[in-house]
Amino acid sequence: xxxxxxxxxxxxxxxxxxxxxxxxxxxxxxxxxxxxxxxxxxxxxxxxxxxxxxxxxxxxxxxxxxxxxxxxxxxxxxxxxxxxxxxxxxxxxxxxxxxxxxxxxxxxxxxxxxxxxxxxxxxxxxxxxxxxxxxxxxxxxxxxxxxxxxxxxxxxxxxxxxxxxxxxxxxxxxxxxxxxxxxxxxxxxxxxxxxxxxxxxxxxxxxxxxxxxxxxxxxxxxxxxxxxxxxxxxxxxxxxxxxxxxxxxxxxxxxxxxxxxxxxxxxxxxxxxxxxxxxxxxxxxxxxxxxxxxxxxxxxxxxxxxxxxxxxxxxxxxxxxxxxxxxxxxxxxxxxxxxxxxxxxxxxxxxxxxxxxxxxxxxxxxxxxxxxxxxxxxxxxxxxxxxxxxxxxxxxxxxxxxxxxxxxxxxxxxxxxxxxxxxxxxxxxxxxxxxxxxxxxxxxxxxxxxxxxxxxxxxxxxxxxxxxxxxxxxxxxxxxxxxxxxxxxxxxxxxxxxxxxxxxxxxxxxxxxxxxxxxxxxxxxx
Amino acid sequence: xxxxxxxxxxxxxxxxxxxxxxxxxxxxxxxxxxxxxxxxxxxxxxxxxxxxxxxxxxxxxxxxxxxxxxxxxxxxxxxxxxxxxxxxxxxxxxxxxxxxxxxxxxxxxxxxxxxxxxxxxxxxxxxxxxxxxxxxxxxxxxxxxxxxxxxxxxxxxxxxxxxxxxxxxxxxxxxxxxxxxxxxxxxxxxxxxxxxxxxxxxxxxxxxxxxxxxxxxxxxxxxxxxxxxxxxxxxxxxxxxxxxxxxxxxxxxxxxxxxxxxxxxxxxxxxxxxxxxxxxxxxxxxxxxxxxxxxxxxxxxxxxxxxxxxxxxxxxxxxxxxxxxxxxxxxxxxxxxxxxxxxxxxxxxxxxxxxxxxxxxxxxxxxxxxxxxxxxxxxxxxxxxxxxxxxxxx
Ligand SMILES: Cc1cc2nc3c(=O)[nH]c(=O)nc-3n(C[C@H](O)[C@H](O)[C@H](O)COP(=O)(O)OP(=O)(O)OC[C@H]3O[C@@H](n4cnc5c(N)ncnc54)[C@H](O)[C@@H]3O)c2cc1C
Numbered sequence: 001x002x003x004x005x006x007x008x009x010x011x012x013x014x015x016x017x018x019x020x021x022x023x024x025x026x027x028x029x030x031x032x033x034x035x036x037x038x039x040x041x042x043x044x045x046x047x048x049x050x051x052x053x054x055x056x057x058x059x060x061x062x063x064x065x066x067x068x069x070x071x072x073x074x075x076x077x078x079x080x081x082x083x084x085x086x087x088x089x090x091x092x093x094x095x096x097x098x099x100x101x102x103x104x105x106x107x108x109x110x111x112x113x114x115x116x117x118x119x120x121x122x123x124x125x126x127x128x129x130x131x132x133x134x135x136x137x138x139x140x141x142x143x144x145x146x147x148x149x150x151x152x153x154x155x156x157x158x159x160x161x162x163x164x165x166x167x168x169x170x171x172x173x174x175x176x177x178x179x180x181x182x183x184x185x186x187x188x189x190x191x192x193x194x195x196x197x198x199x200x201x202x203x204x205x206x207x208x209x210x211x212x213x214x215x216x217x218x219x220x221x222x223x224x225x226x227x228x229x230x231x232x233x234x235x236x237x238x239x240x241x242x243x244x245x246x247x248x249x250x251x252x253x254x255x256x257x258x259x260x261x262x263x264x265x266x267x268x269x270x271x272x273x274x275x276x277x278x279x280x281x282x283x284x285x286x287x288x289x290x291x292x293x294x295x296x297x298x299x300x301x302x303x304x305x306x307x308x309x310x311x312x313x314x315x316x317x318x319x320x321x322x323x324x325x326x327x328x329x330x331x332x333x334x335x336x337x338x339x340x341x342x343x344x345x346x347x348x349x350x351x352x353x354x355x356x357x358x359x360x361x362x363x364x365x366x367x368x369x370x371x372x373x374x375x376x377x378x379x380x381x382x383x384x385x386x387x388x389x390x391x392x393x394x395x396x397x398x399x400x401x402x403x404x405x406x407x408x409x410x411x412x413x414x415x416x417x418x419x420x421x422x423x424x425x426x427x428x429x430x431x432x433x434x435x436x437x438x439x440x441x442x443x444x445x446x447x448x449x450x451x452x453x454x455x456x457x458x459x460x461x462x463x464x465x466x467x468x469x470x471x472x473x474x475x476x477x478x479x480x481x482x483x484x485x486x487x488x489x490x491x492x493x494x495x496x497x498x499x500x501x502x503x504x505x506x507x508x509x510x511x512x513x514x515x516x517x518x519x520x521x522x523x524x525x526x
Numbered sequence: 527x528x529x530x531x532x533x534x535x536x537x538x539x540x541x542x543x544x545x546x547x548x549x550x551x552x553x554x555x556x557x558x559x560x561x562x563x564x565x566x567x568x569x570x571x572x573x574x575x576x577x578x579x580x581x582x583x584x585x586x587x588x589x590x591x592x593x594x595x596x597x598x599x600x601x602x603x604x605x606x607x608x609x610x611x612x613x614x615x616x617x618x619x620x621x622x623x624x625x626x627x628x629x630x631x632x633x634x635x636x637x638x639x640x641x642x643x644x645x646x647x648x649x650x651x652x653x654x655x656x657x658x659x660x661x662x663x664x665x666x667x668x669x670x671x672x673x674x675x676x677x678x679x680x681x682x683x684x685x686x687x688x689x690x691x692x693x694x695x696x697x698x699x700x701x702x703x704x705x706x707x708x709x710x711x712x713x714x715x716x717x718x719x720x721x722x723x724x725x726x727x728x729x730x731x732x733x734x735x736x737x738x739x740x741x742x743x744x745x746x747x748x749x750x751x752x753x754x755x756x757x758x759x760x761x762x763x764x765x766x767x768x769x770x771x772x773x774x775x776x777x778x779x780x781x782x783x784x785x786x787x788x789x790x791x792x793x794x795x796x797x798x799x800x801x802x803x804x805x806x807x808x809x810x811x812x813x814x815x816x817x818x819x820x821x822x823x824x825x826x827x828x829x830x831x832x833x834x835x836x837x838x839x840x841x842x843x844x845x846x847x848x849x850x851x852x853x854x855x856x857x858x859x860x861x862x863x864x865x866x867x868x869x870x871x872x873x874x875x876x877x878x879x880x881x882x883x884x885x886x887x888x889x890x891x892x893x894x895x896x897x898x899x900x901x902x903x904x905x906x907x908x909x910x911x912x913x914x915x916x917x918x919x920x
């Protein structure tokens with residue numbers, strides 16, 4: 001390589017691209033090396049059957065942080081125009097359904113048909129949860145402090161102070177409510193506020209999506225608040241269907257990165273991080289090519305980065321144990337269906353359909369995962385991206401993009417290959433009841449199990465967030481205590497992906513925070 | 527000292543139990559790592575002098591031994607311990623520490639390099655869990671082989687002649703910390719030239735079934751060389767004179783510390799020379815140890831002190847001033863040395879007091895006529911290796 005770089009970013013996932021953009025804007029020369037043949041990582045659009053395309057992993061945009069959008073000028077890259085807001089339709093037994101949309105009156109009427117009380121309670125409870133989530137969300141774009149308060153710099157102390165103030169400003173009642181519910185399970189919370197199985201089921205689904213937890217597991221309210229934090233001012237304010245699929249977001253990010261001066265290489269899998277004299281000094285690609293730079297920032301997950309890419313003998317024993325023990329048991333499978341036409345019951349305005357009709361339904365699905373099996377009756381999130389963007393399928397045909405919860409990575413007896421069949425069969429069986437005639441319209445199907453996600457996207461355990469988002473793996477404990485500020489123990493090595501604070505979803509927050517710390521360290525000559 | 531009376535049903539016997547039991551005059555059995563171990567035979571004085579003037583035999587079989595083998599064994603061992611093992615050739619041993627992430631000492635002990643990728647680590651505490659965890663990513667096999675070797679430590683000025691008379695070919699050429707393997711009377715024998723007494727001495731390892739043969743041969747041939755069995759009480763004196771620290775006496779292993787602050791680094795334990803900060807490879811705790819060294823973060827250092835008078839001073843407080851206003855440290859091990867005729871101790875003191883000759887004050891409480899009396903006397907920082915005869919390495 002004749003060209004020299006200031007920083008190498010491992011992984012061209014959305015966070016890697018965000019980090020590269022910020023570094024380039026700060027005057028550094030970054031190089032992104034991506035293993036795959038496409039940018040975006042888990043935020044990509046791929047053809048899964050001839051003529052049929054879909055978001056390959058993440059499919060609904062909600063978390064992209066407004067700060068990132070503004071800083072990187074993503075609106076200028078056409079981002080807003082790329083997105084269509086979507087509502088949520090709950091598919092209930094016997095063909096009933098509830099539609100939750102931006103139209104408050106219609107939503108109330110729809111819930112009211114099932115429960116008058118819940119129709120009244122829903123906007124109130126969600127607004128309150130949203131308020132609490134927004135207070136917590138302040139920290140999404142902040143570097144987690146050192147728990148030893150004295151060890152923080154002025155900025156971090158100020159941020160902590162502001163955070164405390166903000167919690168205080170919630171008022172006594174809300175602050176107490178936040179402390180009460182933060183570690184709680186979502187089933188109890190749902191029972192506190194609602195009476196219908198349908199709304200409780202929806203809450204159970206939202207609170208367990210992407211974590212290896214059932215509605216009765218502690219910490220699920222935290223996961224719910226984490227998700228809700230992006231539905232307010234710390235995210236996009238709601239759920240959006242990206243036109244052209246999630247890959248369009250990655251493309252906008254890639255454009256921004258290139259425009260800022262970042263170099264990007266595809267099909268450049270890093271075999272190991274080059275460490276000399278206990279400093280990270282570059283990477284070695286598969287095939288042996290060496291690329292050097294004084295900063296190596298990895299957006300691959302912490303286990304991949306620290307256990308696979310860092311050669312043995314460079315990190316301390318207990319630190320490695322912490323990383324090995326990160327909870328990374330992915331349990332969401334992704335399905336793509338090529339459809340001859342729209343199934344009955346699906347309307348042109350449908351965005352997101354959820355099948356999670358009660359707490360127990362979701363809990364039983366989780367029970368299977370708990371014992372290392374694929375859920376017999378899965379909770380599903382179904383979208384038809386071709387409704388918003390007909391270009392994703394041949395004329396007159398459609399695409400379904402489906403999240404299947406739970407298909408655990410850690411299996412007891414089922415071989416991973418059988419998981420694929422089970423996921424498909426059980427999805428079709430479940431959908432057939434909600435949308436009769438759907439199965440007959442399926443002309444091609446693709447299933448990505450957590451094992452597939454691991455193999456194709458380098459995502460250890462197929463875990464949604466590159467490490468479960470639970471209180472013990474968050475904030476100043478992410479990915480491990482004392483290493484929460486993106487800087488890894490090996491000088492020169494940084495984490496900039498979802499495995500670092502504040503965690504996953506297509507948000508760009510981790511990438512932006514990491515870049516800020518890298519730039520700060522460079523300025524201070526450290 | 528742990529009395530063994532109530533432990534008898536549980537304690538295991540080393541291959542040397544029977545001959546030791548026959549020679550033991552008092553109730554000298556104590557427990558060591560689940561084995562019967564002799565604390566004394568008749569008097570610690572006589573055993574001490576036997577070591578310094580003749581030769582003594584101490585049963586080291588209860589030591590915990592780990593075999594480390596496999597493709598990455600050399601790299602792994604060098605990552606595990608603080609010493610630079612690239613400088614330790616096959617058939618050499620090295621004294622070293624091993625640390626946790628924070629550079630706090632888990633333990634110290636001897637590592638034996640038998641081949642390029644073949645090591646034995648001797649430890650006083652169980653370490654298998656730590657070794658297994660540390661071995662993540664390395665192609666190594668770690669096996670506890672404690673029961674596969676029986677060992678006697680033969681220490682003292684006549685030890686070499688005894689081995690020569692026994693027929694160990696080439697023992698005179700074995701360097702300090704060298705290892706050799708040989709056969710005597712058809713019995714396999716591994717010998718390393720190390721020990722815990724600071725004297726000329728060897729450790730002899732045999733297969734457990736050859737234990738009795740080794741014991742009887744040593745005592746038959748060693749008789750004219752003033753050979754004597756020894757217990758741990760005399761050994762404690764010898765090791766203090768020699769400056770060797772002892773886990774649970776002079777420091778607490780980091781995995782056994784109740785508070786994080788009671789862990790110590792090798793620098794603080796006074797074995798900073800074992801820390802290979804310059805070695806090419808990373809080792810567990812290196813970043814923390816380098817920071818400690820570079821930023822001067824050591825809180826205290828274990829040094830030797832010589833104390834005025836003859837009253838042994840274990841667990842005594844040290845002061846900068848005679849009035850006892852400024853407390854600076856505490857002694858761990860202490861003794862009146864019968865051989866050196868000196869009152870010596872190990873003491874933890876701040877780094878500014880370690881220079882040999884630095885004067886401090888020490889408060890010693892001692893019993894006198896049914897009363898407890900206090901004396902405040904001078905003491906001086908000294909080289910902890912109080913006893914270091916040329917023959918140790920010659
Ligand atoms: C099934 C599923 C559904 C999801 N649905 C949604 C959703 O609807 N909405 C949402 O917001 N979030 C969703 N998420 C979460 C979201 O996809 C991730 O949190 C997010 O994409 C993580 O982005 P990242 O850039 O941090 O990491 P990644 O996207 O994982 O990027 C890491 C990149 O590093 C590359 N890489 C790895 N190893 C190497 C190597 N050795 N050399 C070079 N490159 C390497 C990978 O190829 C990849 O491109 C979902 C996750 C899953 C698993």
